[in-house]
Amino acid sequence: MKRFLTFAAALTAISLFAVTVYAYPLIPAQPTVFPAGSTMGLYLSNGGVYSLVYDNGAGDLNPTVGAVTFSGAVGTWSVNVSTAISYPVQGSVTSPFLDLNSVNVGGTGTLEILATAGFFNTPSAGATLTIGGTAAESADFAAWYCIANWPFHQDSIIINPSAFGAGAFSGTFPGSLSGMSNYSLTIQALLNGTGVTSFDAELKVPEPSILLLLGAGLLGLAAIRRKK
Helix, strand or coil: CHHHHHHHHHHHHHHHHHHHHHCCCCCCCCCCCCCCCCCEEEEEEECCEEEEEECCCCCCCCCCCCEEEEECCECCECEEEEEEECCCCCCCCCCCEEEEEEEEECCCCCEEEEEEEEEEEECCEEEEEEEEEEECCEEEEEEEEECCCCCCCCCEEEECCCCECCEEEEEEEEEEECCEEEEEEEEEEEEECCCEEEEEEEEECCCHHHHHHHHHHHHHHHHHHHHC
């Protein structure tokens, strides 16, 4: 009986460990810092083959600071043109913005795409993930943040909509972040299908002052309606 309980406990520990590891992207060595001079990056993976590109680093086809573009084959996915955009092109460290758009021609297995940006600094705030595109078979999206400011790190989930099936899809989904400073954001896309999949996913975290102004405006409208 004691042997059975010990074996069961070991299996439970292994299972819990596997879940923890699976939560992170399959990068051979999980980066814990952004390269010097870079605040964002792209990661694509399929069938054990991956591409990792940072802003203005090797493989980045976009010379603009705040935009990263990758183009090439990844595993059995023959065509992949992906771009991530963040500040200073759009948004700021106090008004976080991260956009991932991509066109991909499918092969076998899942293609994972991650866009990341870091060094954001905002107190507690709401967030929205706006997604639109066309899936060959299925497309699944999630938005994450990491309080340690690690690139690509899936520490805490912000938004995780249900997966989209084949055909056109779109939607805007709400989420929230707890008060933090110096954190990173990551958009994750998981694609399946042998045809063409294209999409745009935009993550916004409005600046707190903007939220206060919006709230004040809504209260003002309510007061006017009461007077009428």
